[in-house]
Amino acid sequence: MSKPIRWGVLGAANFAKQHMARAIHAAEGAQLVALATSDPAKAVGFQAFCPELEVETDYDALLARDDIDAIYAPLPNHIHVEWTLKAMRAGKHVLTEKPIAMTASQVDDLIALRDETGLLCAEAYMIVHHPQWARAKQLLSDGAIGDVIHVETVFSYSNSDMDNIRNRPETGGGSIRDIGVYTYGAARWATGQEPREITHTNIRYENEVDVTAEINAQFDTFSYHALTSMRMCPAQSIRFHGTTGVLTVETPFNANLFGPTRLHVADMSNNEVVEHFSGANHYVNQVQNFCTTVRAGQGAHKDYPWTLENARGTQDMIDRIFAADKR
Structure with missing residues (x-):
């Protein structure tokens, strides 16, 4: 049997606690290993369903861990790109909450680093996994x-x-x-x-x-x-x-x-x-599909249900909507 994909969660967002961290913990082929939060008290809710969860009080410390293969990033929208790039540069596969970027051109930077590193990077667009x-x-x-x-x-x-x-x-x-x-x-x-x-x-x-x-x-x-x-x-x-x-x-x-x-x-x-x-639980399905794609190796991102190119298309539409608004 393949070794599980070991996950770290970057930030103790309520959505992560209620849905995605639980999905990682429940998903076949995944292991929830660590959480990074500046407030350790916020980790208690996560440890209630994953008692073995380790806690880092610094985001960079989580990215530096050798026992983490993939990062889930439920951060505020405006820092998604910053920490997604940092995670990939640390050698981690990354699943970042939507919208993964603030503009379509920022997604181009993610696509370039994905292609350079061979790591899987994706927007957490769970509905296509249902x-x-x-x-x-x-x-x-x-x-x-x-x-x-x-x-x-x-x-x-x-x-x-x-x-x-x-x-x-x-x-x-x-x-x-x-x-x-x-x-x-x-x-x-x-x-x-x-x-x-x-x-x-x-x-x-x-x-x-x-x-x-x-x-x-x-x-x-x-x-x-x-x-x-x-x-x-x-x-x-x-x-x-x-x-x-x-x-x-x-x-x-x-x-x-x-x-x-x-x-x-x-x-x-x-x-x-x-x-x-x-x-059906689309959050669990999303994690399992992500792990399967990671195991398939470089180039397998093309078969992932929601690629960065898919995310870029939606972000381009959002950019055009704001540009068209005549307020």
């Missing part, structure tokens, strides 16, 4: 709804805590960077198409952070509309409207947490087929 999304992509490719004519998607939640990093401009906050990566990236990944033009933006700001963003775009064959908000009642959905049917992905982004994971395919006569995907 079977409901693999199935949705297959259905669209197979023409289950004919040609895609329009895509409609919504992702919202309520967060008015102005001390939260999502509400602070200096940490790269805002709904577009936080959840637009899902609404934009899901449409791109599932259809294999890229936006030709951002045709409309309606973005509302508070404290120089976009709190609600409505955008329209034109892809090769379909029109696109997305709404993201950090000031609305929680909701999430995505619908692909085709010439012969409609595909709806239920709970597309927070699988099993927000609601049930189901696909609905309706035809011209309004007959509907529903497929269920309960039980």
Whole structure:
């Protein structure tokens, strides 16, 4: 049996404690070894489910450890690139939370170092590791709804805590960077198409952070509309409207947490087929896919479900949306 990929977590973020560190601990072929945090008290919640977890009080000390193969980085958005580059230069494979960069050009730096070192570097875009999304992509490719004519998607939640990093401009906050990566990236990944033009933006700001963003775009064959908000009642959905049917992905982004994971395919006569995907954990799947790709060696990143090139495409769309905004 192959040795496990040994992981270190860079920062004691609540999201890491609730989801990703647990996923690393649970994933087959992975071993959660150490956590770096300037406040050791924050490690207690991690050690509750992983008692053997070691704690470093310095990020660089974690990167210097010889018993760490891979780093998971759930840091504030504005320092993702800095620490991803540092981790790769320390010889570690890196899985960094989304958005992995603040601009598309920064992703180019990550791609260059990945290619130079042969290390796996990826954005933690977990939804593509869920079977409901693999199935949705297959259905669209197979023409289950004919040609895609329009895509409609919504992702919202309520967060008015102005001390939260999502509400602070200096940490790269805002709904577009936080959840637009899902609404934009899901449409791109599932259809294999890229936006030709951002045709409309309606973005509302508070404290120089976009709190609600409505955008329209034109892809090769379909029109696109997305709404993201950090000031609305929680909701999430995505619908692909085709010439012969409609595909709806239920709970597309927070699988099993927000609601049930189901696909609905309706035809011209309004007959509907529903497929269920309960039980799958996309965080665990993501870790397992990452570990499998690491073991496959240099060049295997091309087969990873969400490459840096995929992440760059979404970041390029985000850059273009901000550039198109006429506030």
